Amino acid sequence: MKLYGRRSMAGGCLAILAGLVALAAPAHAQNYPTRSITMIVPFAAGGPTDVIARIVTGHMAQTLGQAIIIENVVGAGGTTATTRASKAANDGYTLITGHMGTHAASVPLYPKLAYHPEKDFEPVGLLAGTPILILARKDLAPKDLKEFITYVKANETKVNAAHAGVGSVSNVSCELLNSVLGVKPVGVPFNGTGPAMNALVAGQVDYMCDQIVNAVPQINGGTIKAYAIATAERNPSLPDVPTTTEAGLPAFQAQAWNAIFAPKGTPAPIIAKLNEAIVKALDDENVKKRLLELGSVIPGPKDRTPEALAALVKSEIAKWTPVLKPAG
């Protein structure tokens, strides 16, 4: 069996390897993508993040000429999936749609987090923002936000705030509201937005903070009421709900956001190509219309770059860390 010497064997292997590298490298950057892309969504199919990811990636797939397959991986507030994405091959074929929780609030919430949003990911682009509302049961005494603030401060030991589970958007945004108001009401945890909303509609709890998507039909149906929206501008789907600035609580600004990230070390040309596809999707009339229907805020041109997303992640981690550290 001594057909080849050890040296020639090693040499042959090297030559093949070199050939493969030579073949693969240019194909990598220039022709990307040559096969379908996996998009990890760290939440259940049909949830707010999933819906936004599907709307935008549906259009991105057309631009890139390859299918984008969504893989819903749930668990531990989205951190299971994000850990998996952080360890995926950085060839641009595995991406993740992260959100405020997985790529900012998780840092103070989970001390043993297996990834760091800034160190283990390359930001690709922001998809959409989801405004947060201050909601209350329909028969809660205060008529507007001013009265609500006085009421909560006066009844700090009596009021109950519902949230959709530790680490959920409703939980962290309510913590922010409480820290802005300087109160510590009892937080009643539920398993998801549905049960929390059910408790609010049934009047079992007093107030909660939640994303606009699920709240709009309930507000319009008169089963709950909204005091304010925590964004700079009013939302077209709830034109009568004032902003927190208008209603006298400018310090409470919160918006859930969804953005695409790639594992650290993904080549810059690939990131650029993906970002271009996101921008193109956000400019599409149909995509715009569907995102607006959900109550989402579409990022403006200067907020769409990878650099802008990197800055957002940095500022969000800085924003949530002091709020959630003492609580978590």
Next chain:
Amino acid sequence: MGDVFSNLSLGFGVVFQLVQWTPAFLGGVSIPIPVNILLCLIGALVGTLVGVLPGIGTIATVAMLLPITFGLPPVGALIMLAGIYYGAQYGGSTTSILVNIPGEAGSVVTALDGFQMAKKGRAGPALAIAAIGSFFAGCVATVLIAVLGAPLTKLALAFGPAEYFSLMVLGLIFAVVLAKGSVLKAIAMIVFGLLLSMVGSDIETGASRMAFNIPELADGLGFATVAMGLFGFAEIIRNLDAGGETDRQLVQQKVTGLMPTKKDLLDSTPAILRGTVLGSILGILPGGGAVIASFAAYTLEKKVSKHPEKFGHGVIEGVAAPESANNAAAQTSFIPLLTLGIPPNAVMALMVGAMTIHGIVPGPQVMQKQPELVWGMIASMWVGNLMLLIINLPLVGIWVRLLRVPYRLMFPSIVVFCAIGIYSVNNAPTDVVLAGVFGLVGYWLIKHDFEPAPLLLGMVLGPLMEENLRRALLISRGDWSVFLTRPLSAVLMAIAAGLLVLAVLPSLRKKRDQVFVESEN
């Protein structure tokens, strides 16, 4: 009443809607296609299929198939998803009866008597009565949704954390009655189940409990994982024992009659009726009501039966009641979604997702704003149930024939299907390993006459019980009297106490002994 009829006719109009299909190759000739009926049929078929595949539960299936429906019109998509949901309820009983593997919480009790019937060669009647009971329950529940949907919503809202806790306490009492062997062992199993349910994140603080730094355990043990292990794998190990082999051959040889006899039907009728009523009521409660429907129905049957000692040894009522109850509950659990726009369980949450994708976010006005969607779905449930009956009755013969497959060929395929099913729930290999571990635990338990059903009930009810206890106490600021001062909660507690007294009081000891006859094997 007039409203209901006009609404239902609107619904049936939607279901039987014909879409003109004009393919180019026919040169302009258009063919009318009943798209929604076809989607309903596909949903029912897929649901039956995944219900039959051990391991793949309803939630996993709906989650996996949800993306496919995004390309369909919203009404069609929801009709199909609903079909998968109740189709799986039909299919789920099949594995429970044939191979003692409950695919989901609702079919755990079906396995108790269903599998014993199969062992006696009566798999056919068990499967048939499960399908007939489900059909009847489905029809009644559909009418209930149409006629009383809106007023029943109040019940869903009247249930707060305190009421749920009391309901779960009642559920645990059911678990004791469920046992056919020693009461002490049943209680030990319930407590073990409760303990297993504590694995995962603390609901209030998010702190990790008993997860041993294994990330896959951060969200707790999955029902499918534990059920597959304790029932499926443990049963296989036991069958591969020298003693088990002859047992298996017995099953294969004795197959008699595919359809229920007249006596079977007579025995089952009251069980189906009671199961339907109980299931319909419990199904309305969001967050856990449907889970205990089948347990409650089984307990009720055992309590009212003239021969309670036969339960657990293959009586047809033990299959008819829980199967009717879980199907009725599956249907009425749509009520909170259709009237309030709030999803009462994980499957419904996925359906809300499907609606959201189509730009419809359901709310309290969904009935007024989307009457075609709501009534189309309600009407489709009736059509779907009829289809399921037609699909399932002829299938009984095929399933029973499957039992004749030599066990050496059968068990590897069961193991493979279970492993695929468990893996597909979370795409986590750890879950498959855990199921294997629970298989060994389950084998030990069988060998020592511990029954896995109370354990599973403890595990299913555990989180609901703990979460609602803590919510109730958070809201009451630690005042335990809420469980007795809130009327609904007090009634439930009283029933639970009554059942307990019945089991404990020495003067009633004799009666109790009839209920809990010592296990024989």
